[in-house]
Amino acid sequence: xxxxxxxxxxxxxxxxxxxxxxxxxxxxxxxxxxxxxxxxxxxxxxxxxxxxxxxxxxxxxxxxxxxxxxxxxxxxxxxxxxxxxxxxxxxxxxxxxxxxxxxxxxxxxxxxxxxxxxxxxxxxxxxxxx
Amino acid sequence: xxxxxxxxxxxxxxxxxxxxxxxxxxxxxxxxxxxxxxxxxxxxxxxxxxxxxxxxxxxxxxxxxxxxxxxxxxxxxxxxxxxxxxxxxxxxxxxxxxxxxxxxxxxxxxxxxxxxxxxxxxxxxxxxxxxxxxxxxxxxxxxxxxxxxxxxxxxxxxxxxxxxxxxxxxxxxxxxxxxxxxxxxxxxxxxxxxxxxxxxxxxxxxxxxxxxxxxxxxxxxxxxxxxxxxxxxxxxxxxxxxxxxxxxxxxxxxxxxxxxxxxxxxxxxxxxxxxxxxxxxxxxxxxxxxxxxxxxxxxxxxxxxxxxxxxxxxxxxxxxxxxxxxxxxxxxxxxxxxxxxxxxxxxxxxxxxxxxxxxxxxxxxxxxxxxxxxxxxxxxxxxxxxxxxxxxxxxxxxxxxxxxxxxxxxxxxxxxxxxxxxxxxxxxxxxxxxxxxxxxxxxxxxxxxxxxxxxxxxxxxxxxxxxxxxxxxxxxxxxxxxxxxxxxxxxxxxxxxxxxxxxxxxxxxxxxxxxxxxxxxxxxxxxxxxxxxxxxxxxxxxxxxxxxxxxxxxxxxxxxxxxxxxxxxxxxxxxxxxxxxxxxxxxxxxxxxxxxxxxxxxxxxxxxxxxxxxxxxxxxxxxxxxxxxxxxxxxxxxxxxxxxxxxxxxxxxxxxxxxxxxxxxxxxxxxxxxxxxxxxxxxxxxxxxxxxxxxxxxxxxxxxxxxxxxxxxxxxxxxxxxxxxxxxxxxxxxxxxxxxxxxxxxxxxxxxxxxxxxxxxxxxxxxxxxxxxxxxxxxxxxxxxxxxxxxxxxxxxxxxxxxxxxxxxxxxxxxxxxxxxxxxxxxxxxxxxxxxx
Numbered sequence: 001x002x003x004x005x006x007x008x009x010x011x012x013x014x015x016x017x018x019x020x021x022x023x024x025x026x027x028x029x030x031x032x033x034x035x036x037x038x039x040x041x042x043x044x045x046x047x048x049x050x051x052x053x054x055x056x057x058x059x060x061x062x063x064x065x066x067x068x069x070x071x072x073x074x075x076x077x078x079x080x081x082x083x084x085x086x087x088x089x090x091x092x093x094x095x096x097x098x099x100x101x102x103x104x105x106x107x108x109x110x111x112x113x114x115x116x117x118x119x120x121x122x123x124x125x126x127x128x129x130x
Numbered sequence: 131x132x133x134x135x136x137x138x139x140x141x142x143x144x145x146x147x148x149x150x151x152x153x154x155x156x157x158x159x160x161x162x163x164x165x166x167x168x169x170x171x172x173x174x175x176x177x178x179x180x181x182x183x184x185x186x187x188x189x190x191x192x193x194x195x196x197x198x199x200x201x202x203x204x205x206x207x208x209x210x211x212x213x214x215x216x217x218x219x220x221x222x223x224x225x226x227x228x229x230x231x232x233x234x235x236x237x238x239x240x241x242x243x244x245x246x247x248x249x250x251x252x253x254x255x256x257x258x259x260x261x262x263x264x265x266x267x268x269x270x271x272x273x274x275x276x277x278x279x280x281x282x283x284x285x286x287x288x289x290x291x292x293x294x295x296x297x298x299x300x301x302x303x304x305x306x307x308x309x310x311x312x313x314x315x316x317x318x319x320x321x322x323x324x325x326x327x328x329x330x331x332x333x334x335x336x337x338x339x340x341x342x343x344x345x346x347x348x349x350x351x352x353x354x355x356x357x358x359x360x361x362x363x364x365x366x367x368x369x370x371x372x373x374x375x376x377x378x379x380x381x382x383x384x385x386x387x388x389x390x391x392x393x394x395x396x397x398x399x400x401x402x403x404x405x406x407x408x409x410x411x412x413x414x415x416x417x418x419x420x421x422x423x424x425x426x427x428x429x430x431x432x433x434x435x436x437x438x439x440x441x442x443x444x445x446x447x448x449x450x451x452x453x454x455x456x457x458x459x460x461x462x463x464x465x466x467x468x469x470x471x472x473x474x475x476x477x478x479x480x481x482x483x484x485x486x487x488x489x490x491x492x493x494x495x496x497x498x499x500x501x502x503x504x505x506x507x508x509x510x511x512x513x514x515x516x517x518x519x520x521x522x523x524x525x526x527x528x529x530x531x532x533x534x535x536x537x538x539x540x541x542x543x544x545x546x547x548x549x550x551x552x553x554x555x556x557x558x559x560x561x562x563x564x565x566x567x568x569x570x571x572x573x574x575x576x577x578x579x580x581x582x583x584x585x586x587x588x589x590x591x592x593x594x595x596x597x598x599x600x601x602x603x604x605x606x607x608x609x610x611x612x613x614x615x616x617x618x619x620x621x622x623x624x625x626x627x628x629x630x631x632x633x634x635x636x637x638x639x640x641x642x643x644x645x646x647x648x649x650x651x652x653x654x655x656x657x658x659x660x661x662x663x664x665x666x667x668x669x670x671x672x673x674x675x676x677x678x679x680x681x682x683x684x685x686x687x688x689x690x691x692x693x694x695x696x697x698x699x700x701x702x703x704x705x706x707x708x709x710x711x712x713x714x715x716x717x718x719x720x721x722x723x724x725x726x727x728x729x730x731x732x733x734x735x736x737x738x739x740x741x742x743x744x745x746x747x748x749x750x751x752x753x754x755x756x757x758x759x760x761x762x763x764x765x766x767x768x769x770x771x772x773x774x775x776x777x778x779x780x781x782x783x784x785x786x787x788x789x790x791x792x793x794x795x796x797x798x799x800x801x802x803x804x805x806x807x808x809x810x811x812x813x814x815x816x817x818x819x820x821x822x823x824x825x826x827x828x829x830x831x832x833x834x835x836x837x838x839x840x841x842x843x844x845x846x847x848x849x850x851x852x853x854x855x856x857x858x859x860x861x862x863x864x865x866x867x868x869x870x871x872x873x874x875x876x877x878x879x880x881x882x883x884x885x886x887x888x889x890x891x892x893x894x895x896x897x898x899x900x901x902x903x904x905x906x907x908x909x910x911x912x913x914x915x916x917x918x919x920x921x922x923x924x925x926x927x928x929x930x931x932x933x934x935x936x937x938x939x940x941x942x943x944x945x946x947x948x949x950x951x952x953x954x955x956x957x958x959x960x961x962x963x964x965x966x967x
Contacts, residue, residue: 014174016690021172058176085176107166107173 006121007049010034011041011067012056012083021054024110025117038062042070049075052101052120054113057084057091065094072099077127079120083113140768142740143842145199149733150862150869152192156726157868159185160702161625163694164634178693179222185701186215189722189729196729200736204728206716211725214700221696233276233323236330237269242517243696247273249346249403254517254538261635262516262613264509265534267342268334269407270327272375274348276320277401280379284314290383304384311380316372324375324406328368331408340409341366343374345382347402364439365409378404410534412439412526414497416450418510419541420457421520428679430454430464431507435497439526451497458675459579459596459616461507468496505533508595512613513538515637557673561658564651565666568644569619572630575639576678577616578658578670581651584611598659600651603917604629604642606707612638617659619647619666622918624867631702709735738860738873741840741847753781755839759798759935761852763837765791771841788841790861790872793924794848797931802960804935852938859930863923870923874902874913874930876937883909888944889937892953896933900926929961936960 008030010018018034025032033050035041042062045053053071057064068080079101084091092103101123102116163181166173193207217227226247229235240248240256248256248271256271258264281287289310293303316324332338344362361381363374382402416435422428436450452467498506506525513521517540524537582597586607593599599615601608604623609632612618618633623642633640639661641647651657651666658671667674701722706714709731719725753774755763765772765781771788774781783799786792797803840847844864850857855878863870876893878886886909893911897904901922902913915926936957944950 012174014176014690016688017172017174019688085174085180107162107171107177110172113172 006051007031008052009050010054052079054081143768145195146733146737148195149192152188153726153730156188182218192729204716210719233320234327235271249348251346252405267407272404274401274403283317311376342407342409344405345378345402346405410526410528414527418523420510420514431457455507461504561667561669564668567664569641570625570643571661572625572640572642573633574662576660576674577639578675579616581655583653600647621648742849742858756780757783765839769842790846790863791841793927794931797928803932863920867917867919872915876911885944892950
């Protein structure tokens with residue numbers, strides 16, 4: 001798949017995250033949608049499959065953990081990247097157990113997450129070929 | 131190894147060590163938060179909240195340890211921390227911190243991040259004065275809070291809404307508005323606040339002056355540019371300020387402004403603050419754009435000027451003299467368009483016309499000379515660098531020929547720059563790389579220019595604007611030249627230091643701790659510095675500089691960034707710089723950095739004092755140092771400083787594990803350093819020491835006195851009472867340069883006063899050559915070396931060991947005037963090639 005065919009959903013209750021992340025990913029050619037409310041994002045993923053989901057863990061309403069469980073249930077081959085400001089070993093372990101592709105603690109460099117997304121795409125491509 | 135008897139000293143030392151660690155932790159947190167301002171990071175409000183909590187908790191712990199160390203001498207620090215914390219938490223939750231309830235704020239208190247309270251016009255103007263010392267009119271702001279109070283206490287909004295609902299004609303609207311505002315009263319508390327500000331303003335100015343009262347809308351210059359839409363009233367007499375205030379507020383509701391903002395419901399969400407400024411009698415006024423808004427001359431800034439007040443120019447009635455100057459130092463003039471001036475016009479003093487063009491018009495007299503143009507360009511580019519986007523500046527030159535900025539706002543650029551089509555990678559390959567991957571980047575960015583080697587004590591006047599500054603140490607004093615620099619590189623220093631903060635404030639690309647920038651670069655050479663890549667190229671690479679000009683600093687405008695900057699303004703600046711100042715007091719701490727620095731300094735002082743004046747050792751295990759030196763030293767281990775068992779009474783140099791003490795012993799053990807001949811002394815020496823036993827003078831060097839070394843693996847306090855002089859060396863060494871220090875104190879002596887002074891002079895000279903900051907008071911010498919790498923400390927301590935031996939009895943030999951120099955060179959010879967003197 002080329003970048004153009006890759007769809008990404010970003011969910012973070014703090015607007016600044018999507019505001020800065022979206023253009024950085026779009027610059028790389030990905031199709032990006034962003035949400036600040038987890039219920040809205042949930043509604044969206046129930047209707048459409050995204051190749052990559054980037055989500056925060058601690059939010060009001062549906063927690064990030066519930067959200068990513070649901071995404072994995074609906075679309076097992078969607079790659080999930082967790083970004084969080086409350087990184088502990090436990091949350092990291094738990095999210096990996098749930099099949100998360102990578103885990104990033106805030107604050108991080110924009111370049112770092114772009115790189116992780118690139119790896120996720122690479123990973124997906126490999127899986128499809130095999 | 132654990133010594134069960136030496137607990138009390140050990141505990142004291144533990145407090146000290148904790149403070150150093152906590153100090154590091156806080157500085158690291160600050161550096162991390164600041165890094166976000168300097169680069170391309172993504173973060174959120176949760177991060178800001180946890181940053182505040184972490185920094186405050188760690189500082190509180192440091193305060194606890196300092197009070198334990200010093201028997202509760204600094205309990206007041208807890209209160210100071212609490213009040214800072216209160217403000218920080220308010221700011222994190224979106225509040226305005228300590229200023230949120232103020233009705234007025236003096237320009238001396240304002241920075242750009244207070245724009246929510248005082249409006250962008252006030253904030254941006256005061257900021258460049260307070261942070262960059264660019265002259266602006268002095269004055270004060272009447273805040274948003276005052277606006278809300280004024281409207282509320284006069285019930286103005288409902289009256290205006292009722293009026294809009296009637297949808298009257300513009301003329302009627304004006305008359306009705308005036309009626310509403312004529313009736314309105316300025317509340318007493320606002321009156322008092324304004325009068326108090328006026329009194330202190332006139333005190334600062336040294337006299338009463340007429341004033342300019344200008345609107346400064348919240349949101350102006352940011353989301354929408356309201357330039358020119360709000361009201362300014364000039365030449366206001368001091369007793370008319372409140373009337374002028376009412377008029378400016380009223381103007382905000384005038385028909386054309388209403389249309390501009392949109393609907394009346396926006397009234398409360400776009401409040402107005404007001405600026406009250408000293409009136410500037412402009413001889414020449416002008417506007418400067420740091421970029422050509424039309425995008426035609428991309429490397430130039432645009433300056434226009436008219437005689438007298440600038441209203442004509444700003445209002446678009448007059449184009450004035452026009453100049454294009456280069457954006458880079460030395461800001462060369464590219465072109466000028468000097469307008470013809472009416473013969474009736476009295477030109478400013480010193481301006482002479484050259485030719486008559488048509489009847490009644492003359493030409494050839496530029497309003498600005500080249501020197502002034504450069505000054506304007508320099509200030510403008512400084513503003514652009516500080517704010518991270520192109521600026522639109524209004525300015526004036528007053529009757530004293532001073533250049534004063536009247537308005538500093540973001541320039542709206544219509545044209546989108548064309549994409550760069552140069553192949554950067556290919557171009558870069560043509561330029562030799564002088565330095566690559568060394569050091570830490572304290573501020574991102576790219577800059578090119580001429581290398582200038584700078585010493586902290588150099589006169590900033592001698593450093594050209596736009597220089598690439600190269601220095602041995604990231605010394606705080608360099609902040610004076612930093613704002614003129616286009617980049618800075620140092621051998622020693624870290625991205626957590628004071629200078630790093632300043633570099634970020636001025637957004638000067640900075641790489642610290644490169645180890646050898648002073649070796650790799652040559653004074654005067656032209657280079658391009660790419661701090662993002664930690665790389666320095668030989669030559670000026672214009673394409674790379676263009677990449678920098680196109681960099682997106684947009685994120686500096688994000689609300690989270692503003693909150694972070696506001697938080698950092700109570701966290702990272704260090705106001706309490708000088709420990710010798712009488713103001714070095716807990717009550718003077720304004721920021722977290724002040725508190726933590728105060729704790730650090732007092733911890734070192736307290737430890738040196740306690741350990742250097744030990745009267746008894748209590749239950750400490752005292753070990754005698756068995757070494758072939760002519761003095762007896764006792765050793766107390768307070769933490770893995772010695773390898774000996776509990777029953778040991780003596781210890782050999784080989785058993786010393788303390789890094790600093792071992793280093794010092796290496797020097798002390800050098801036989802050549804000990805001058806064992808009996809000291810020659812004159813009659814003067816005898817008289818001056820009549821009260822002391824004469825045997826002291828003639829005995830071979832076998833010393834009495836209590837020589838004590840308190841050691842830990844990373845620490846040493848050595849007190850030497852050698853005959854009649856008293857010497858303390860205290861040192862801490864670890865891998866974090868900011869914690870490392872050597873403290874050297876030398877007092878007293880045996881010979882007559884002039885000789886003792888000469889010895890003190892000699893010591894000071896040697897210490898300074900070793901990199902110490904040293905001072906002498908009579909025969910006391912105090913030297914401090916701080917913030918250098920561990921290997922530097924070790925090397926220096928070896929020389930200190932040699933120095934102790936060398937100066938032992940020197941004072942009686944310091945007879946003639948040349949003695950200081952002679953002995954200095956003798957010491958250099960002694961130290962041999964290893965000495966960096």
